[in-house]
Amino acid sequence: MSSQNDNPLIRFVAFWWALGVFSLFAVILLALKLLGGGKAESNPLEEAAAAKRYEAAAKVKSAQAANLAYKEVEAGKVVQVPPHDVFPIIGKELVASKGVAVKDPAQIIPGGPAVNTSADADFGAIDKMSPPAGTAPDEAAMAAGKAMFTVCAACHGMDGKGTPMVGPPLAGSEWVDGPVSNLIRIQFRGLTGPIHVGGQELTFAAPMMPVIAAMDDATIANVLTYVRNSFGHSAGPVLPDQVKALRSETGKPPLTEADLIKPTKP
Ligand code: HEC
The missing domain is CATH 1.20.5 (Single alpha-helices involved in coiled-coils or other helix-helix interfaces)
Structure with a gap:
């Protein structure tokens, strides 16, 4: 065997x-x-979907590359945005700006766990506090606002012309010249959903307009003063008292276009 x-x-x-x-x-x-x-x-469906994704990614990438090129961030100071030397400028602004105390940190998250249900402020009365359009803004406020605007420029462009799919234009935007209460509320609550700017309907994938509620009244007033008096606008200054009067907006859910007061072009 x-x-x-x-x-x-x-x-x-x-x-x-x-x-x-x-x-x-x-x-x-x-x-x-x-x-x-x-x-x-x-699979042709998957290929088409992938091609769309690549196309969208390429568009965002090239738009951002154009936006993040060399820019003048301070008079005579040309740097690449955002480079390491833009951050000290933003840092200086943040340090100079007094943080605003909120009862609960979650309050600054729009629609977060500490949703604010307080009654609306009197938007009309706050808008009436605005000095007449064309009033020359304070030079120091403009300079501080311009430095702070570096934060906004990442999406809206240093020239305010916007970035496709990332941020709408501020240049030529009727919202910028319109009621100040809109602009301040957008800073406190963010903005989402389609928005009409300069006769065009723009849609953004995510509610990307950030909330800057933790900054003090003067810092928010300065950056909005800069926006309202740059890129071809001369809508006059935004007052820290107007910002203060709208603090009650903090923590409410993100705004949509319908929540804003429709601007009437003068
Ligand atoms: C991360 C990108 C991003 C940053 C940073 C940003 N925004 Fe926005 N902003 C947006 C988007 C996106 C919208 C449109 C939101 C929507 O309706 O979906 C918007 C809308 C606006 C609008 C109203 C629409 C218009 O074009 O007039 C104003 C005014 C505005 N932003 C001002 C600012 C200011 C001032 C800052 C800096 C403090 C800032 N934004 C920072 C993305 C950004």
């Missing part, structure tokens, strides 16, 4: 049989994989 098991010829045949069966399985598996893989790659 054992001598038959040890027959070298049987061992030789068994070896090649085993190898043959194994290779056959390997070839079948490989063929299945090739067929299956080939099928998935040539």
Whole structure:
């Protein structure tokens, strides 16, 4: 019995049989994989979807690259935005700006767990506090506002012309010249959903307009003063008291266009 098991010829045949069966399985598996893989790659729906994603990504990338090129952030100071030397400017502004205390930090998250349900302030009365359009803004306020605007420029562009899919233009925007209460409320609550700017409907994928509720009244007033008196606008200054009067907006859900007072072009 054992001598038959040890027959070298049987061992030789068994070896090649085993190898043959194994290779056959390997070839079948490989063929299945090739067929299956080939099928998935040539799915026209998936290919179209992927092409769209690549196209969108390329658009955002090139728009941002254009936006983040070399810009003048202070008179005579040309830097790449955002470079390491823009951050000290923003840092200086943040340090100079007194943080605003909120009862619960979650309050500054629009629609967050500490949703603010307080009654609306009198927007009309706050808008009436605005000095007449064309009133020259304070030079120091403009300078501080311009430095602070570096934060906004990441999306709205240093020239205020906006970035496709990232931020709408401020240049030529009727919202910028319109009621001040809109602009201040946008800073406190963010803005989401389609918005009409300069006769065009613009839609953004996410509520990207950030909330800057933790900054003090003067800092918010300065950056809005800068926006209202740059990029072809001369709508006059925004007063820290107007910002203060709208603190009750902090923590309310993000605004949509319908929540704002429709600007009437003069
Ligand atoms: C992360 C990108 C981003 C940053 C940073 C940003 N914004 Fe916005 N902003 C947006 C988007 C997106 C919208 C449009 C929101 C919507 O309706 O979906 C918007 C809307 C606005 C609007 C109203 C629409 C218009 O074009 O007039 C104003 C005014 C505005 N932002 C001012 C500012 C100011 C001032 C700052 C800096 C303190 C700032 N934004 C920072 C993305 C940004």
